Amino acid sequence: MANNQKYALVTGATNGIGYELAKQFAQNQYNLLIVARSQEELDKTASEFKQQFGTEVVTIAKDLSLRESPFEVCNEIKAKGIQVDALVNNAGQGQYGEFVDTDINRELEIVDLNIGAYLILTKYFLREMVARNEGKVLNVSSVGSEIPGPLQAVYHATKAFVTSFSEAIRNETKNTNVTVTALLPGPTDTDFFHKADMEDAKMVKEGSKSDPATVAKDGYEGLMAGKDKVVSGLKNKVMAAAGNILPDNVVAEGMHQQAKPSDK
Numbered sequence: 001m002a003n004n005q006k007y008a009l010v011t012g013a014t015n016g017i018g019y020e021l022a023k024q025f026a027q028n029q030y031n032l033l034i035v036a037r038s039q040e041e042l043d044k045t046a047s048e049f050k051q052q053f054g055t056e057v058v059t060i061a062k063d064l065s066l067r068e069s070p071f072e073v074c075n076e077i078k079a080k081g082i083q084v085d086a087l088v089n090n091a092g093q094g095q096y097g098e099f100v101d102t103d104i105n106r107e108l109e110i111v112d113l114n115i116g117a118y119l120i121l122t123k124y125f126l127r128e129m130v131a132r133n134e135g136k137v138l139n140v141s142s143v144g145s146e147i148p149g150p151l152q153a154v155y156h157a158t159k160a161f162v163t164s165f166s167e168a169i170r171n172e173t174k175n176t177n178v179t180v181t182a183l184l185p186g187p188t189d190t191d192f193f194h195k196a197d198m199e200d201a202k203m204v205k206e207g208s209k210s211d212p213a214t215v216a217k218d219g220y221e222g223l224m225a226g227k228d229k230v231v232s233g234l235k236n237k238v239m240a241a242a243g244n245i246l247p248d249n250v251v252a253e254g255m256h257q258q259a260k261p262s263d264k
Contacts (some may be wrong), residue, residue: 005056009033009077009084011117012091014041016190017140017183020216021088023049028220031056033082035073035091037063058082064091065113070120086223087125089118089162090140094155096198096259103233107154114158115190118165126169129178136179138223139166143186143231150256151201155252163229170228179226183219186233200261207258 008025012018013034022034026049034057042059049057061078064068077084083205092114095102118139129135142156145163149156163182170180189209214231222230 005029005031007033007082008072008088009035009121010088010090011035011121011220013132014038014045015210017188017215017219018088018090019045021090021138021140021219023213024216024220025086025088026053026055026057029055030086031058033058033060033077035060035062035064042255043171052181055093065093065109065110066115067116068119071164073121074124084125084128086136086138087121087129088138088140089121090138091117092140092158094152094196094198096151096196097202098151099153101190102154110154111158114155114160118162122165122169126173126178126180130173130176133177135177136181136223136226137166137169138181138183138219139163139245140219141166141182143184145182145184148252149259150252151259152196152198155196161191167228179223181223181227182229183188183215183222183233184229185215185219186210188215198259 006029008022008030010018010032011023013022013032014036014227022032022125026032032049032055034042034045039059039061042061046057046059049055058080058210060073062073064070064073093110095106095110122137122139125135126137126184129137139162141162142159144152144156145159147156163184166182173180187207187209188211192211218230218232
């Protein structure tokens with residue numbers, strides 16, 4: 001394997017937006033480090049990418065909602081002596097329902113996955129990137145980061161953290177050749193809603209969902225161009241803009257109506 005090939009680390013890389021982002025890197029001559037919970041799914045994705053693009057794919061099976069797992073990922077990559085040129089924090093989950101009814105342990109898991117893992121991996125690899133004055137970080141946030149999300153209160157709040165955090169560290173590293181980009185997709189056709197038990201929500205049943213391949217292409221191109229924020233899709237650009245213009249209580253009520261089960 002040629003030593004001059006770059007490596008991209010992608011979390012949540014076996015399905016949805018993460019899978020499509022990994023594919024973008026693979027078809028653009030990056031080697032891959034892919035992280036997900038299931039070794040079986042990782043192996044399947046790895047052999048597919050190797051066959052299709054001739055790229056080197058290293059798999060790391062970890063549940064990133066466990067506090068020690070992201071540290072273990074960093075250590076494993078260090079032990080292999082691999083330099084991460086692009087870090088893609090994508091793994092994330094949500095939970096559907098009124099906050100008074102939802103499971104706090106599940107929510108803490110979501111916070112550890114959607115925030116904790118992003119923090120740990122970014123801290124580790126951003127330090128290396130800044131030290132060598134080169135590298136790219138893509139944090140997959142959500143258009144939900146711009147607006148309150150009744151019935152997904154914790155998920156939207158974790159994504160607000162991701163967008164704010166990305167913008168802050170982008171500013172801190174502005175005098176380097178390292179760039180930090182936040183990708184803000186809207187509702188996308190992935191298994192996110194199934195995992196969140198949210199399939200009956202009006203926005204899911206009746207709304208149009210973005211194609212994850214399109215979202216990933218927008219994200220990849222934005223990252224390569226060094227953009228600070230990429231909102232994928234016109235409808236989502238409108239939603240993000242409304243979130244910045246309209247009063248929060250109006251936006252929250254609108255989101256609440258969209259998130260309710262469609263038969264109510």
